[in-house]
Amino acid sequence: MTMLLLAPMEGLLDHTLRDILTRVGGIDRCVSEFIRVTGTLLPEKAFYRVVPELRHGGRTHAGVPVRAQLMGSDPVCLAENAARLASLGPAGIDINFGCPAKVVNRHGGGAALLQDPSQLTGIMAAVRRAVPAQVPVSAKMRLGFHDASRALECALALQDGGAEELVVHARTRADGYRPPAHWDRIPEIREALHIPVVANGEIWTAADAQRCREVSGCEHLMLGRGMVSDPGLAWAIASPGRRPVGWADLQPLLKAFWDLVCAHVVPRHQAGRLKQWLNYLRRRFPEAEAAYMELRVVNDPRRINAWLQARAPVAAPAREAALG
Structure with a gap:
């Protein structure tokens, strides 16, 4: 296999x-x-x-x-x-x-x-x-x-x-x-x-x-x-014929990642972990470039949490269709 x-x-x-x-x-x-x-x-x-x-x-x-x-x-x-x-x-x-x-x-x-x-x-x-x-x-x-x-x-x-x-x-x-x-x-x-x-x-x-x-x-x-x-x-x-995973599909995953980071990483390093992943995602998704630039100087976990919270619910149906 x-x-x-x-x-x-x-x-x-x-x-x-x-x-x-x-x-x-x-x-x-x-x-x-x-x-x-x-x-x-x-x-x-x-x-x-x-x-x-x-x-x-x-x-x-x-x-x-x-x-x-x-x-x-x-x-x-x-x-x-x-x-x-x-x-x-x-x-x-x-x-x-x-x-x-x-x-x-x-x-x-x-x-x-x-x-x-x-x-x-x-x-x-x-x-x-x-x-x-x-x-x-x-x-x-x-x-x-x-x-x-x-x-x-x-x-x-x-x-x-x-x-x-x-x-x-x-x-x-x-x-x-x-x-x-x-x-x-x-x-x-x-x-x-x-x-x-x-x-x-x-x-x-x-x-x-x-x-x-x-x-x-x-x-x-x-x-x-x-x-x-x-x-x-x-x-x-x-699965070459499968619909590609898009940026909208990733929004709930970004939020889930952030929640896990917040559960085990000290606050001063939490923002860095999310920006580290966004930096990689920039290679594939133009939207990640905009997100990275928007959050680049943000280090307050509360502001990042609010930013992610505002995006995750809208993307959920698309994610289920792509990943379910």
């Missing part, structure tokens, strides 16, 4: 936005932002803080399963934390081998691990041994650190360690998030592995998704910034 996955995006695609985007539909599974493991066995509350869906069967409000992601470099410590995490009932466990952040890489985590494929095998094997057999274990990697010369070696190392699925972000750590994504480097990985390979990177439209599938040879895709910018992207990919 073809799958569309929602990407982990530290500082953006947290459980709040996962909740809202999966309400739109089209996403088959989510991966949480990473839970950093740095030498200690984390308390259960640390896992619940990043993946509160663990309290609801490992699924979002809409019922979409969430695979919890760990990041670290110590196989023993990662294995211990994976075992504790598995006991909380996630839809699976994913290991991060792709984070490009300098602070993470300086401590040997994320994409830095791609410089030593033997470490990849050791980490995956330790986690796989520590986690019950019925709990899926997967990995997400970039094409490499400085360059993509060891991409296939790294992918095989992760498979050898026990990864049951591999997401390949088709850029190196040196590439950062600069386009293009090098989908053409994925076929040699897909052809050499016997586990599912998922293509990720620069999928902003349904046409991008089609080109990515043609170039990479992957049926399965992971959507990140494209889905944040266009919450209807997964539906557009999965």
Whole structure:
């Protein structure tokens, strides 16, 4: 079965936005932002803080399963934390081998691990041994650190360690998030592995998704910034004939997002979270540009709440027609 996955995006695609985007539909599974493991066995509350869906069967409000992601470099410590995490009932466990952040890489985590494929095998094997057999274990990697010369070696190392699925972000750590994504480097990985390979990177439209599938040879895709910018992207990919999700359809979702933000974010940061999402939506919706400019200097949660409240009721029928 073809799958569309929602990407982990530290500082953006947290459980709040996962909740809202999966309400739109089209996403088959989510991966949480990473839970950093740095030498200690984390308390259960640390896992619940990043993946509160663990309290609801490992699924979002809409019922979409969430695979919890760990990041670290110590196989023993990662294995211990994976075992504790598995006991909380996630839809699976994913290991991060792709984070490009300098602070993470300086401590040997994320994409830095791609410089030593033997470490990849050791980490995956330790986690796989520590986690019950019925709990899926997967990995997400970039094409490499400085360059993509060891991409296939790294992918095989992760498979050898026990990864049951591999997401390949088709850029190196040196590439950062600069386009293009090098989908053409994925076929040699897909052809050499016997586990599912998922293509990720620069999928902003349904046409991008089609080109990515043609170039990479992957049926399965992971959507990140494209889905944040266009919450209807997964539906557009999965059901090309479906009416596009429009700006009016998003109004109740913006209000629902705001309500969730207000429930768990301190007031001084609430406005920033909404404007962060609006900033992405500007790429797809002209109306989002106007909304962003209108709210750009507004930081009073009461004013933002009133602005959203005035728009949500009008959009509700359109949303039901599009998303129901």
